[in-house]
Amino acid sequence: MPDPTLDTTAPAKIILFGEHAVVYGEPAIAVPVASLQASAAIQPSEDGFKIIAHDLDAAIVRYDPQLIKEPLQRTLTLLQQHTGQSLPDVEIHLRSTIPMASGLGSGAAISTALARAVSAAMESPLSNETLNGIIFEVEKIHHGTPSGIDNTVIVYEQPIYYVRNQPIERLKIEQHFKLIIGDTGKKALTHVAVGDVRKLMEAQPEQTQQRISAIGEIATAARVAIEHGHIADLGQLMHENHRLLKELTVSSSDLNRFVEAALEAGAIGAKMSGGGRGGNMIALVDERHSQAVMQALRDAGAVNLIETIVC
Numbered sequence: 532m533p534d535p536t537l538d539t540t541a542p543a544k545i546i547l548f549g550e551h552a553v554v555y556g557e558p559a560i561a562v563p564v565a566s567l568q569a570s571a572a573i574q575p576s577e578d579g580f581k582i583i584a585h586d587l588d589a590a591i592v593r594y595d596p597q598l599i600k601e602p603l604q605r606t607l608t609l610l611q612q613h614t615g616q617s618l619p620d621v622e623i624h625l626r627s628t629i630p631m632a633s634g635l636g637s638g639a640a641i642s643t644a645l646a647r648a649v650s651a652a653m654e655s656p657l658s659n660e661t662l663n664g665i666i667f668e669v670e671k672i673h674h675g676t677p678s679g680i681d682n683t684v685i686v687y688e689q690p691i692y693y694v695r696n697q698p699i700e701r702l703k704i705e706q707h708f709k710l711i712i713g714d715t716g717k718k719a720l721t722h723v724a725v726g727d728v729r730k731l732m733e734a735q736p737e738q739t740q741q742r743i744s745a746i747g748e749i750a751t752a753a754r755v756a757i758e759h760g761h762i763a764d765l766g767q768l769m770h771e772n773h774r775l776l777k778e779l780t781v782s783s784s785d786l787n788r789f790v791e792a793a794l795e796a797g798a799i800g801a802k803m804s805g806g807g808r809g810g811n812m813i814a815l816v817d818e819r820h821s822q823a824v825m826q827a828l829r830d831a832g833a834v835n836l837i838e839t840i841v842c
């Protein structure tokens with residue numbers, strides 16, 4: 532039995548550049564958001580394996596392998612397949628401070644914390660590589676055709692430059708920078724937005740491919756700027772990336788209003804982040820304008836604001 536005082540955790544994530552285009556093989560950049568976490572605590576159980584989901588009114592979840600479309604169940608099934616062990620007699624207390632269905636990776640983080648806890652209780656801790664493969668399979672329930680960026684940044688807990696089916700590249704942050712994450716409060720399903728981009732690709736292949744490729748070039752340029760500490764260069768790149776995402780129809784009136792409000796209040800750059808149509812946007816700020824940008828986003832209707840330092 533592992534030390535019950537030690538919770539396993541996994542952070543939220545945010546995509547800085549390249550969402551949607553990453554599904555088509557273009558590069559993207561994502562970072563963990565350590566101030567938001569999913570966690571799992573293990574305790575002995577007298578009546579077999581169970582999960583207590585504290586954010587779902589302490590609902591008790593028992594293992595049922597028939598529920599193949601349910602992410603926690605799928606995580607448990609894959610875990611048993613990988614370890615060759617059955618579930619131990621423990622209760623797992625799951626908690627999360629990550630808002631759900633808002634592009635911050637709450638589902639992947641909860642599954643990651645759960646898999647870490649159960650594999651520790653089995654005394655078969657998983658490598659990040661194996662865990663990443665499991666969480667990628669679970670992500671398919673939510674997203675259909677995920678690129679793999681969300682599970683990768685969450686499992687490895689480090690800034691990444693990500694290209695689908697390529698080895699993971701850690702992004703070097705030459706100079707730290709501050710982001711404000713503004714939540715529209717509108718839940719949005721990533722697979723719907725991803726599906727609509729696919730329809731656009733079928734209906735207008737040339738124009739859509741050009742936009743996807745242009746987003747890939749922006750992500751590449753952003754990597755160079757971040758690795759050289761040229762933070763001011765990111766503003767224009769965020770602006771361009773947001774414009775292209777708008778053209779791919781995945782932004783929303785709330786997201787556009789938040790982006791404009793942040794820029795008017797002095798943000799260096801701003802764009803939507805993640806699947807879009809709701810969820811979150813990000814504003815890059817310096818200390819001098821941070822409070823004004825927060826206030827402008829509040830006035831524009833943001834239901835939640837998170838400050839995070841990328842380092």
Ligand code: MEV
Pocket residue numbers: 546549550551552553554634674676677678679680681721725805806
């Ligand atoms: C969702 O967080 C990011 C998307 O690019 C989808 C994906 O990469 O799987 C929209």
